[in-house]
Amino acid sequence: MSSPQAFSDWIEATTGARLLSRSAVGGGCIHSAWRLTLANGQTLFAKTNRAALLPVLEAEAQGLEALAQAVELGGSRLAIPQPSGLGLAGPEAVLLLNWLELGTPTDSAQAWGALGAGLARMHRGSLQGHDGRFGWERDNFIGSGPQTNRWGESWGHFFAEERLGAQLRWAAASGKTLDGAEELLERVPLWLAEHHAEPALVHGDLWSGNAALLQAGGGSIFDPAVYRGDREVDLAMAQLFGGFPRSFFAGYEQEWPLEAGHRRRVELYNLYHLLNHANLFGGGYWQQSAASITALLREWH
Known part of the structure; x- marks a missing residue:
């Protein structure tokens, strides 16, 4: 200090x-x-x-x-x-x-539902005026780890290269290699080719510690790692590390339903965060990442 x-x-x-x-x-x-x-x-x-x-x-x-x-x-009411x-x-x-006064309003289920709906409106609003590319105007950070954001035309290639590939190269530079990683990177663009993702502005690090309800009602999201990507990445991470209440997801779906197949993409999208935690903190995150790669290759063969 x-x-x-x-x-x-x-x-x-x-x-x-x-x-x-x-x-x-x-x-x-x-x-x-x-x-x-x-x-x-x-x-x-x-x-x-x-x-x-x-x-x-x-x-x-x-x-x-x-x-x-x-x-x-x-037209969202999310507090940023x-x-x-x-x-x-x-x-x-x-x-x-x-300063935001965080707290739990009387009807917390309704407040979490409103937060989910607010996120959906934010995602949809961000699509106005986009140029069709995925990425961001600068590299930034995911937690304290580097996040590369080079612009790309294809969501599948962007996610394979700038998300999973970047983490796997970081791991390799510190002597860590994971079985099946190269095969996974080759397959990801094919797996995502049929998914018509739009380049929404995503929070990018939306675990439960980066969102909160306000004492006066409504909700807030903060500590972002923004880029233009598939909106589903925010909903996937919201299921990781403790997760959000069910009312949050119900509020989102009521406002803007997710596309078919979104549940299948959750583990793929969350592998990015497991790898980032492995690179930052080590320990059991390496085992979780390795198990996720094995499961993805088995499921998406």
Whole structure:
């Protein structure tokens, strides 16, 4: 953490208001998180890390702004935290966001359903004005891992090369090889060729820790790893690492039903996240990734 004075000076220069208090907020696994109270009555949320990780916060800020635009285009009521400051406070990288009061409203099932419907409207709204390609204007990050986003015309080739292929090359560079990986990469474009995916703006890292309900009702998504891809990747990841309530999926399907065969694509899309966790954290994620590759080759032969 930088000196309190350096941080306070940066906050005042950025917001025009004096910092009254800075209290730690739990939950983050990459950055430190803080609740800031300013002299002008504002409450802000701040993420901080060492200066070298400023690009990670820059990519997050850009992703949040893109999601907010898609929410507006789709007429969605999803709450997207909006950046209000980004830079270096001494040796510390800082991202400022508006404060959201998270909590559980009285009817949480209805709120999760509304969050699912809001995601569907966001996905649909993001299709306005797209050029048909998959990818993003810059590489960004999936968690703290690198995420490559070179534009591609084919969803199957993009997913094979920029998602699974990138993770498998990262693994190979650290001496890890997985049986069947090369065969899998060859087959993925064929498997996805009949699936007519549209290049929606996707959150990209939509596990249950990156979404929440608001005390006043409604819901929010945050900590994105955005790109233009098949909307199903968000719904697939929402089933991983604990998963979302059933009402979330019902709300999505009621607003914009998924295409036939979507259940079969869940494991394929989630292999990307298993591989990313294996590369970042090791351990049992390697065994899970290897088992997933074996199961996919068996099922999709």
